[in-house]
Amino acid sequence: MIQIDDIVISLDVLREKFLCNLDACKGECCIEGDAGAPVELDEIAKLEEVLPIVWDALSPEAHTVIEKQGVVYADRDGDMVTSIVNGKDCVFTCYDERGYCYCAIEKAYREGKTDFYKPISCHLYPIRVGDYGPYKAVNYHRWSVCQAAVLLGKKENVAVYQFLKEPLIRKFGEAWYRELEIAVEELKKQNLL
Structure with missing residues (x-):
């Protein structure tokens, strides 16, 4: 996990691949x-x-x-x-x-x-944001109906946080997303991603 401000982000959001495939799931x-x-x-x-x-x-x-x-x-x-x-x-x-x-x-x-x-929870899917009082948790939600999106994400090498850039900015702001990208680059340099 990493933390930016009061938001804790699961490493799965950064590691896992995802790209909606509407032709497969409809x-x-x-x-x-x-x-x-x-x-x-x-x-x-x-x-x-x-x-x-x-x-x-x-x-x-x-x-x-x-x-x-x-x-x-x-x-x-x-x-x-x-x-x-x-x-x-x-x-x-x-x-x-x-x-x-x-x-x-x-x-x-x-x-x-x-x-x-549309509701932010829909726009952010497959991310779910939990509210735990002093902090929020950003987690990747796995669901079998999205298996085609996982496969396409792997093929195109698109991480969950990259696929959901627009709704993450909508929810947390552009400055927060820039901090997320900086943190990802640092984790990559450390071979943690």
């Missing part, structure tokens, strides 16, 4: 699992704000869930997560003509319809 991370995506408290208002913009792109089942319980709910651990359809699909998922799953919020962002990209 966006399965948005539709598998037993809970929705973790949501920070300040993101709830953003999700509600963007809802009218993405409403027509959402499934009728998602409409029903949102009307009944809202855009988020507390999971079994008491954490706020996006609402889900049929016990697995995030309510903000949509499908294209190829059957690929994508985020309706991200699509609206890319079309210039909103300034909210």
Whole structure:
């Protein structure tokens, strides 16, 4: 582990390779699992704000869930997560003509319809950030549905932190990311990576 400010980073984030391969997984991370995506408290208002913009792109089942319980709910651990359809699909998922799953919020962002990209937990995946009071922990989350991303990351030699440069900067800032890159170079010089 290394630490930058009050953020502890697992060496797996620096060592492991990862590069999303949408052609292989078709966006399965948005539709598998037993809970929705973790949501920070300040993101709830953003999700509600963007809802009218993405409403027509959402499934009728998602409409029903949102009307009944809202855009988020507390999971079994008491954490706020996006609402889900049929016990697995995030309510903000949509499908294209190829059957690929994508985020309706991200699509609206890319079309210039909103300034909210999507929940930071989604943008950061496969990194999960744990909050432990005086410090935060940045860890690499392994999931079998992302095996194709691991293989492509190895082929292209892209580390998790490199693949997630944009969301890491969004979460922690550019100066923090520069410090991370400096730390990685130092670890490489010491043959620790």
